[in-house]
Amino acid sequence: MASITIRNLDDETKQALRERAAQNGRSMEQEVRCLLDDAVSSGSGPEQKPRLNPAQDYTETVSISAVDEEFGNYPGAGKSVLLIISGGIAAYKSLDLIRRLRERGVEVRCVMTDAAAQFVTPMAVGAIAGGQVFSDLWDRASEQDIGHIRLSREADLVIVAPATADLMAKMAHGLADDLASAVLLANNRPVLIAPAMNPQMWANPATRRNAALLAADGISFVGPASGEMAESGEAGRGRMAEPLEIVAAVGKLLDDRPRPLAGIRAVVTSGPTHEPIDPVRYIANRSSGKQGHAIARTLAQYGADVTLVSGPVNLPDPDGVETIHVETAREMASAVEAQFPCDLAVMVAAVADWRSAATATEKMKKQDGKGPGSLELVENPDILKMVGHSADRPRLVVGFAAETQNLETNARAKLKRKNADWIIANDVSPEGGVMGGDRNQIAIIDAKTTLKLPDLSKTEVATQIVERIADWFAENTASA
Ligand code: CTP
Numbered sequence: 001m002a003s004i005t006i007r008n009l010d011d012e013t014k015q016a017l018r019e020r021a022a023q024n025g026r027s028m029e030q031e032v033r034c035l036l037d038d039a040v041s042s043g044s045g046p047e048q049k050p051r052l053n054p055a056q057d058y059t060e061t062v063s064i065s066a067v068d069e070e071f072g073n074y075p076g077a078g079k080s081v082l083l084i085i086s087g088g089i090a091a092y093k094s095l096d097l098i099r100r101l102r103e104r105g106v107e108v109r110c111v112m113t114d115a116a117a118q119f120v121t122p123m124a125v126g127a128i129a130g131g132q133v134f135s136d137l138w139d140r141a142s143e144q145d146i147g148h149i150r151l152s153r154e155a156d157l158v159i160v161a162p163a164t165a166d167l168m169a170k171m172a173h174g175l176a177d178d179l180a181s182a183v184l185l186a187n188n189r190p191v192l193i194a195p196a197m198n199p200q201m202w203a204n205p206a207t208r209r210n211a212a213l214l215a216a217d218g219i220s221f222v223g224p225a226s227g228e229m230a231e232s233g234e235a236g237r238g239r240m241a242e243p244l245e246i247v248a249a250v251g252k253l254l255d256d257r258p259r260p261l262a263g264i265r266a267v268v269t270s271g272p273t274h275e276p277i278d279p280v281r282y283i284a285n286r287s288s289g290k291q292g293h294a295i296a297r298t299l300a301q302y303g304a305d306v307t308l309v310s311g312p313v314n315l316p317d318p319d320g321v322e323t324i325h326v327e328t329a330r331e332m333a334s335a336v337e338a339q340f341p342c343d344l345a346v347m348v349a350a351v352a353d354w355r356s357a358a359t360a361t362e363k364m365k366k367q368d369g370k371g372p373g374s375l376e377l378v379e380n381p382d383i384l385k386m387v388g389h390s391a392d393r394p395r396l397v398v399g400f401a402a403e404t405q406n407l408e409t410n411a412r413a414k415l416k417r418k419n420a421d422w423i424i425a426n427d428v429s430p431e432g433g434v435m436g437g438d439r440n441q442i443a444i445i446d447a448k449t450t451l452k453l454p455d456l457s458k459t460e461v462a463t464q465i466v467e468r469i470a471d472w473f474a475e476n477t478a479s480a
Helices: 011-023 028-042 066-071 091-103 122-129 140-145 148-153 165-173 179-185 199-203 205-216 243-254 290-301 329-337 383-388 407-417 458-478
Strands: 080-085 107-112 157-163 191-195 225-228 235-239 265-270 274-276 282-284 305-310 322-325 344-347 354-356 377-379 396-403 422-427 442-445 450-452
Touching: 011 028, 080 091, 080 179, 091 107, 091 122, 091 157, 091 243, 107 122, 107 179, 148 179, 157 165, 157 179, 157 243, 165 179, 165 191, 165 205, 191 243, 199 205, 199 235, 265 290, 265 329, 274 354, 282 354, 290 305, 290 344, 290 458, 305 329, 329 383, 344 383, 344 458, 383 396, 396 407, 396 458, 407 422, 407 442, 442 458
Parallel strands: 080 107, 080 157, 157 191, 265 305, 265 344, 305 322, 344 396, 396 422
Antiparallel strands: 225 235, 274 282, 354 377, 422 442, 442 450
């Protein structure tokens, strides 16, 4: 699919677009696509689509990009940042930072100091950022084309990574003798800096004073972290924050979406559990954790305070979520219980129903001619049932029902048996490819109704569920 970057939208239009996208449960990028689709196909102005209902043509309209899918509606998607790279060995990490921001849908423009060019080449930075790199205050071509003032004004955020002690000193004292410092002085956008320097430089009273001045000026910091330095034998505080930490800090600063679940404490389970048989073998359910992780991440984006209890998965911990890693159903049950009291429980994990009655401490060996031994199984705790019947029951309890037949009947039976408020039923027959795949088709079932949604990506499914959770809390808090 072709990608278009739209620049210079005024703030009002951006805000209206953001609200419209949130209302329709779409990312900004999807919303723009829908608007364009509508305008092009009708030949007239776009119409507002109703919020997602099982409309037949919906899946046609919403095709979500790879960016959104893998990184689940990163709050900075569709925004632009100006990255200023100053001269330190950590400049090599800026290349990774650019890549990670861009794959999350952030447009990155770069300014480099002369010293930065000693560590990474402008050509490498430009190739990864996908555009021209600016470095010369006196470059007539780029000054005419863009101008050092517009460079920062067109960005939603200015990032300085790495920020050397020298550039921090210039910023603190308003010096502007090169492009980077001139851009920073002429800037009226929020600034995030990722300091990187030798620990003695960071500890030096001059740097301490400069850092305090910058913080008082409203500049945000990420890091520095402690650890070994590039110089041999040097260690201490001064390492630049890792690119993913910077990406998380950028996401927080760029996140201006409404937060309807602020103040709600949620616990989410995700992934499979592994029930050991011996040190090398285990019993497990098929589950990638993609759906549970997407729900935890989306709840956090809507402002909830989320604890994710995750079985073994190959996924990064979602941004903005406290993640507890467990192996077995019993560990998962006690991690969930430890979160009580809370307002919301969403139990997505594919918990293994049984475990081996005994766990061998040594690897069980084949015995010649005897054939396989038999395994005695015992039942695991049913976590959703325990949550649904708990004296401390969360106000809203949501479970999943993974079924291969009689979807609705089985899901309704689970709703009752486990005392859940909603069951999200999905067909996990192997031919559907839900287990491990990126798409899902669900029905949201409560005591009275069944709402079937079309086939959607797991991120979109998460948005649909979380939208309804937010509506439920809005209704049930207002009338309380
Ligand atoms: N669940 C749970 N603890 C278990 C088993 C299931 O918390 N030991 C939760 C799941 O996280 C899901 C719901 O219960 O939210 C239904 O899970 P599912 O595997 O579909 O149902 P089971 O109760 O295991 O019933 P069955 O396997 O007979 O379909």
